[in-house]
Amino acid sequence: MNEELTATQRVEKREQYKKWINWSVGFGVVSFFIATAAWILTDEPMVLFAGLGLYWLGCLGMGIGYWYSPVSVRDELEQRMEREASQTTLTFIAVVVIIGIPAEVVLNTTGVYTAPAAVRGAIWGYLLLIFVFGAAHWVAKRQYA
Numbered sequence: 001m002n003e004e005l006t007a008t009q010r011v012e013k014r015e016q017y018k019k020w021i022n023w024s025v026g027f028g029v030v031s032f033f034i035a036t037a038a039w040i041l042t043d044e045p046m047v048l049f050a051g052l053g054l055y056w057l058g059c060l061g062m063g064i065g066y067w068y069s070p071v072s073v074r075d076e077l078e079q080r081m082e083r084e085a086s087q088t089t090l091t092f093i094a095v096v097v098i099i100g101i102p103a104e105v106v107l108n109t110t111g112v113y114t115a116p117a118a119v120r121g122a123i124w125g126y127l128l129l130i131f132v133f134g135a136a137h138w139v140a141k142r143q144y145a
Contacts, residue, residue, distance in 0.1 A: 017071075018073055021061075021065035025058055025062050027058045028057060035051020090133065104123055
């Protein structure tokens, strides 16, 4: 769409593409849950693979919705809410890593307490997530600098 959209048309397009994206994601997730339930009942792996394929199809539909939307799918309020939620999540992850990794290393090394593998994996996975965020932030900073 090369022509300029009016404010009303932008809102209508935003709602249209949001609806497309939400339906795509919903279709994918529901399809996967139904396939998982059917797999549990039938023990047929192809049912599970079909559910996974439908899930990915829903993800593809979501990506197409974001890619081809002529307007930003999220308005300013939604962007602000996402930014605040992201900051809260990152703060939580940082606190868990700052407290958890030294505690896990010291307690495990001294033999006082050995954390279950799932807990250790989660804490170290959070550290990896912080590294990924730092790298993404560095790339974005270089892009806008």
